[in-house]
Amino acid sequence: MEFDHNTSxxxxxxxxxxxxxxxxxxxxxxxxxxxxxxPALLALWQKDGQTQKELVxxxxxxxxxxxxxxxxxxxxxxxxxxxxxxDGRAKIIWLTPKANSIRDDAYRAASTVNExxxxxxxxxxxxxxxxxxxxxxxTFHKD
Amino acid sequence: MEFDHNTSxxxxxxxxxxxxxxxxxxxxxxxxxxxxxxPALLALWQKDGQTQKELVxxxxxxxxxxxxxxxxxxxxxxxxxxxxxxDGRAKIIWLTPKANSIRDDAYRAASTVNExxxxxxxxxxxxxxxxxxxxxxxTFHKD
DNA sequence: CAGATTTATATAGCTTACTATATATTGTTG
DNA sequence: CAACAATATATAGTAAGCTATATAAATCTG
Numbered sequence: 191m192e193f194d195h196n197t198s199x200x201x202x203x204x205x206x207x208x209x210x211x212x213x214x215x216x217x218x219x220x221x222x223x224x225x226x227x228x229p230a231l232l233a234l235w236q237k238d239g240q241t242q243k244e245l246v247x248x249x250x251x252x253x254x255x256x257x258x259x260x261x262x263x264x265x266x267x268x269x270x271x272x273x274x275x276x277d278g279r280a281k282i283i284w285l286t287p288k289a290n291s292i293r294d295d296a297y298r299a300a301s302t303v304n305e306x307x308x309x310x311x312x313x314x315x316x317x318x319x320x321x322x323x324x325x326x327x328x329t330f331h332k333d
Numbered sequence: 334m335e336f337d338h339n340t341s342x343x344x345x346x347x348x349x350x351x352x353x354x355x356x357x358x359x360x361x362x363x364x365x366x367x368x369x370x371x372p373a374l375l376a377l378w379q380k381d382g383q384t385q386k387e388l389v390x391x392x393x394x395x396x397x398x399x400x401x402x403x404x405x406x407x408x409x410x411x412x413x414x415x416x417x418x419x420d421g422r423a424k425i426i427w428l429t430p431k432a433n434s435i436r437d438d439a440y441r442a443a444s445t446v447n448e449x450x451x452x453x454x455x456x457x458x459x460x461x462x463x464x465x466x467x468x469x470x471x472t473f474h475k476d
Numbered sequence: 477c478a479g480a481t482t483t484a485t486a487t488a489g490c491t492t493a494c495t496a497t498a499t500a501t502t503g504t505t506g
Numbered sequence: 507c508a509a510c511a512a513t514a515t516a517t518a519g520t521a522a523g524c525t526a527t528a529t530a531a532a533t534c535t536g
Contacts, residue, residue, distance in 0.1 A: 193440045195375050199447045199459075200353040202466040204372075205393065207350030208493075209473040210343040211522095215494085226522045229347075232338050243484060250348065255523055257486055262521075279484040279531045297336045304342045310472045315465060316342075322454065322462050323345040329453045330352040351523075354492095358524085369492045386514060398493055400516055405491080422501045422514040 210303060217299040221292040227263055228300065230256070234269070234285050235293050241280045263289075353446060360442040364435040370406055371443065373399070377412070377428050378436050384423045406432075 195201040214225045223231065229249045234240065246256045260283065263269045268289040274280035308316050338344040357368045366374065372392045377383065389399045403426065406412045411432040417423035451459050 193375065193378075193443065195372070196467070197463055198443065199451055199463060199466075200357060200443060201372070201375075202463060202470070203346065203350045203353050206466050206469055206473075207346045208393075209470065210346050212494080213473065213476070214343060224521065229338065229344070232336065232344075235336075241484080250351075251522095252524060253485075254487080254525075259522070261486090274484090277484080277532075281485070300336065300341060300343060306476055307469055307472060308342055310468050311465065318461065319465050320340055320342060320345065322458060323342075323349050324339070325453050326349055326450055327345070327352065329450060330349075330356065333356070333449055355524080367491070384514080394492095395494060396515075397495075397517080402492070404516090417514090420502075420514080424515070 210307060213303045213307070214300060217303060218296055221295050221299070222266065222288075223268065223292065223296065226259055227266075227268065228296070230259060230263065230283075231268070231285075231289065231293075231296065234283060234289070238285050239282050241274065241282055243280070245283065353450060356446045356450070357443060360446060361439055364438050364442070365409065365431075366411065366435065366439065369402055370409075370411065371439070373402060373406065373426075374411070374428075374432065374436075374439065377426060377432070381428050382425050384417065384425055386423070388426065 211225050214228065218225070218228070229251070230245055233245055233248050242253070242256055242260065245260075246253050249256070260269060260271070264271060267286055270284045270286060271281040272284060274282055308319070311319065354368050357371065361368070361371070372394070373388055376388055376391050385396070385399055385403065388403075389396050392399070403412060403414070407414060410429055413427045413429060414424040415427060417425055451462070454462065
């Protein structure tokens with residue numbers, strides 16, 4: 191039996207993901223954030239004051255992973271966890287001024303990586319690529 | 334400024350990569366291997382008896398990452414490290430009978446994940462997707 | 477309404493990435 | 507050929523993913 195890693199979707203995806211991750215790391219390091227914090231920051235920049243549970247559902251990440259990432263973000267002065275007004279179990283996550291102040295720079299950094307990575311593709315090919323990934327995600331969720 | 338994670342290539346790639354990783358994990362667990370060992374195993378199944386340096390170059394992974402992955406593979410009885418016959422610094426990595434015995438099962442597991450993930454795509458769309466990822470990897474390496 | 481179940485978060489332990497640094501051997505060069 | 511530079515591997519420390527488990531609060535149910 192044969193198996194060619196160069197035509198294996200999983201193998202290629204993993205490789206591409208590592209390249210994006212490191213490309214983003216380099217570009218956001220100056221702002222004091224790391225790539226793993228990006229999804230939570232995006233969600234909170236869009237709507238501040240969410241519970242951990244809301245973030246977990248939006249980002250499709252495990253609860254324990256989110257809790258640990260939020261620990262590091264709290265340590266780094268990016269968020270504060272305050273008590274939920276009516277639910278004693280829950281905490282609400284609020285961005286600090288520091289987190290708000292780097293928003294535009296971070297958007298630009300992420301856009302720059304995306305632009306660089308797709309620079310060899312035509313507008314149609316880019317659209318197709320994005321669309322295919324969205325379909326693959328939906329297929330996984332059906333599985 | 335706006336930034337939509339649902340149309341960000343980097344965001345989507347990261348999500349898809351996690352889904353592949355976990356999909357593979359479930360399917361290869363019965364054989365006593367984990368996803369991070371897969372790239373090294375593929376390279377060694379193709380050509381047994383390579384140095385760490387050769388693997389690092391083929392897999393585009395950092396040397397320290399490879400060393401640690403090989404440590405776990407040695408611990409798990411998948412490989413042996415033997416002295417290089419002429420270069421005292423180098424070690425040669427050899428697969429154990431255990432690693433060889435799971436090869437076909439592992440190939441099948443990986444193919445199953447790929448097939449499932451791409452099941453919603455036409456043959457042309459799959460080809461296009463694979464081709465695009467190869468182009469994106471090349472673009473990153475030019476950067 | 478007391479006891480059982482569910483829910484929200486936290487923590488422990490593992491893997492797999494990374495950077496930075498250490499160590500030993502090989503190769504080069506004055 | 508001795509000193510220096512380059513190369514191959516290993517290790518320490520951090521991040522970000524996972525599963526499994528713990529804890530406290532809320533909800534449901536007989």
